[in-house]
Amino acid sequence: MRSLDIGTMEEPSQSISSALGNYPLFSALVAFVIAQAIKFFTTWFKERRWDLKLLIGSGGMPSSHSATVTALAVAIGFKDGFEGSVFAVAMVFACVVMYDAFGVRLHAGRQAEVLNQIVYELPAEHPLADTRPLRELLGHTPTQVIAGAMLGCVTAIVARILSLL
Known part of the structure; x- marks a missing residue:
């Protein structure tokens, strides 16, 4: 079993080099x-x-x-x-x-597309008419x-x- 020695700190350049290795x-x-x-x-x-x-x-x-x-x-x-x-x-x-990329996030993006269209069609005096559009490209x-x-x-x-x- 390996132990983690938190007391030793590497220089930032050594840390980056270790990560790339x-x-x-x-x-x-x-x-x-x-x-x-x-x-x-x-x-x-x-x-x-x-x-x-x-x-x-x-x-x-x-x-x-x-x-x-x-x-x-x-x-x-x-x-x-x-x-x-x-x-x-x-x-x-x-x-x-x-699974999340083509399941949940894909459908969330499609829902955002529908909601944006609904908001776009609201009359100008509606309180939500100037709502910022939701991101549609979420999933795959x-x-x-x-x-x-x-x-x-x-x-x-x-x-x-x-x-x-």
Whole structure:
């Protein structure tokens, strides 16, 4: 059993270096950045406009949430073994996040769309007529979640191969 020594503090540069050397964490962060970049550049390519909100926002293709948690789970599997408890926890966590992305959050976004339309059609004198619109792009379709999960797997595999070189 390992003990945690809270008394020793690393320098900030050593902490960052240690975090980047953490293969599962690094894989998860890279998967997130790649997924967000895909959304950012896809929008520019399709609409010829830069939308900086896409670099951190939710929704769209591929799901960065799915890419992140899948990369984390797969990287943990490679590092600590796919039969271990830590991988099991990471896998359950990934499944919950992905279910939430295409279940609860997708339907919340659709409800926001309907509510925004209702508010838009209210007469100007109605007390809710000037209500700020709700965010509609919250969740993902199953295809977006699957694409994110595939991106996460590929990211973890490539990071593993690079870590072995």
